[in-house]
Amino acid sequence: MRTAVVGGGAAGFFLAVNLKEMMPQMHVCIYERSRKVLSKVAISGGGRCNCTNAFADVGDLSAVYPRGHRLMKRLMHGFDHRAAYAWFERHGVPLTTQDDGCVFPQSQDAQSVVGCLTEHARRMGVEVRMSVDVKSMDDVGDYDFVVVTTGGCRRAEGLQWLEAMGHEIETPVPSLFTFNIADEELRRLMGAVVQTATVGLASTKWRADGALLLTHWGMSGPAILRLSSYAARYLAERDYKARLMVNWLSADEETVRNVVLRKMATEQGRRAMANVRPEGLPLHVWQYLLRKCGLDALRWGELGSKQANRLASVLTADGYDISGRAAHKDEFVTCGGVSLASVHAATLESRVRPNLFFAGEVLDVDGVTGGFNFQAAWTTAYTVAKAICGKCGLTEA
Numbered sequence: 001m002r003t004a005v006v007g008g009g010a011a012g013f014f015l016a017v018n019l020k021e022m023m024p025q026m027h028v029c030i031y032e033r034s035r036k037v038l039s040k041v042a043i044s045g046g047g048r049c050n051c052t053n054a055f056a057d058v059g060d061l062s063a064v065y066p067r068g069h070r071l072m073k074r075l076m077h078g079f080d081h082r083a084a085y086a087w088f089e090r091h092g093v094p095l096t097t098q099d100d101g102c103v104f105p106q107s108q109d110a111q112s113v114v115g116c117l118t119e120h121a122r123r124m125g126v127e128v129r130m131s132v133d134v135k136s137m138d139d140v141g142d143y144d145f146v147v148v149t150t151g152g153c154r155r156a157e158g159l160q161w162l163e164a165m166g167h168e169i170e171t172p173v174p175s176l177f178t179f180n181i182a183d184e185e186l187r188r189l190m191g192a193v194v195q196t197a198t199v200g201l202a203s204t205k206w207r208a209d210g211a212l213l214l215t216h217w218g219m220s221g222p223a224i225l226r227l228s229s230y231a232a233r234y235l236a237e238r239d240y241k242a243r244l245m246v247n248w249l250s251a252d253e254e255t256v257r258n259v260v261l262r263k264m265a266t267e268q269g270r271r272a273m274a275n276v277r278p279e280g281l282p283l284h285v286w287q288y289l290l291r292k293c294g295l296d297a298l299r300w301g302e303l304g305s306k307q308a309n310r311l312a313s314v315l316t317a318d319g320y321d322i323s324g325r326a327a328h329k330d331e332f333v334t335c336g337g338v339s340l341a342s343v344h345a346a347t348l349e350s351r352v353r354p355n356l357f358f359a360g361e362v363l364d365v366d367g368v369t370g371g372f373n374f375q376a377a378w379t380t381a382y383t384v385a386k387a388i389c390g391k392c393g394l395t396e397a
Helices: 009-022 039-047 067-076 083-088 110-121 158-166 222-230 232-237 254-265 281-293 303-317 372-391
Strands: 003-006 026-033 095-097 100-103 128-129 145-148 168-173 177-181 193-201 205-215 217-218 241-246 318-327 332-337 356-358
Touching: 009 039, 009 110, 009 254, 009 372, 039 158, 083 100, 083 168, 083 372, 128 241, 145 303, 158 168, 158 332, 168 217, 168 232, 177 222, 193 222, 205 222, 217 222, 217 318, 222 232, 222 332, 254 303, 281 303, 356 372
Parallel strands: 003 026, 003 145, 026 128, 145 356
Antiparallel strands: 095 100, 168 332, 177 217, 177 318, 193 205, 193 241, 205 217, 241 318
């Protein structure tokens, strides 16, 4: 029996290794478009490879998988984050879990994951053909099974050959990116981090929490990346022009006005407001917000009710115009791809062509930052490997 894996990547290599472990007699060939394998894995997570997540604070998968959460919920019954953690440790990559739930190799080096996948593939006899650009099934040759793992596609043209076969394609657009904001005074705060903020898009339901990083081009950090993922299509349709709302304290306006500010006015009355900040705000960010309200020269005891209302409003609903999209350093995640309506949910086999499967980001499944996209790759790849084995009569794979 022969299986062709078109696209390689994290999902492709993981699938190939698992398929060979389940069926050592299976001939597996990876068709890799580039001249270097797993290059995206090597640079992911700042070169450390955030290979999964502990999911400890995830109550609903839709919070971390804006597209495909129902499919992921189903498939993770067969191979979840615990199984992925155990798999890598069993294959020689000790892992560690950070306080935020992100899981990395103990080596803090993505090459540990790259080396694991490539070495096990080599040792198990997986064939790898480099610099092969597959644009039709004719480019693959005679195989019993074909699995497409081409990853996120920046342009719909790259998926035309799959669309021509009858698959429904969701137009791909970027899913993890930062925001350009043309506010020179804000940009002077570059490097400042607000550990807990809430960001959203005006007049929409889109909201995200997390750390907020101020940069020389605007705003970044986990909160912004999550928001960009949730609202990926909305922002693409509007050419990345929208109104960003920032709640600097992640608290409601009444609490900020009647608890936070009143407490500080009572306890810090004689001190200059510019020198004493609410907990969680860097001093120079606080001073910037005071200047924005025209309150930077006051003492806490001089804060009147109207001024408190104005300050509470800025602290909880501060508005900025997004002027464009800026690339995140790990930005190669897209939303879109092969529609989930075109595959069988239990096996990820094509509904229009038997023995053709899909795994990884080529599917319309994508997650927020934090290891969730790699988990989707491992889960979908394992699902396909097991499905192929089932078609071969190996039901206990």
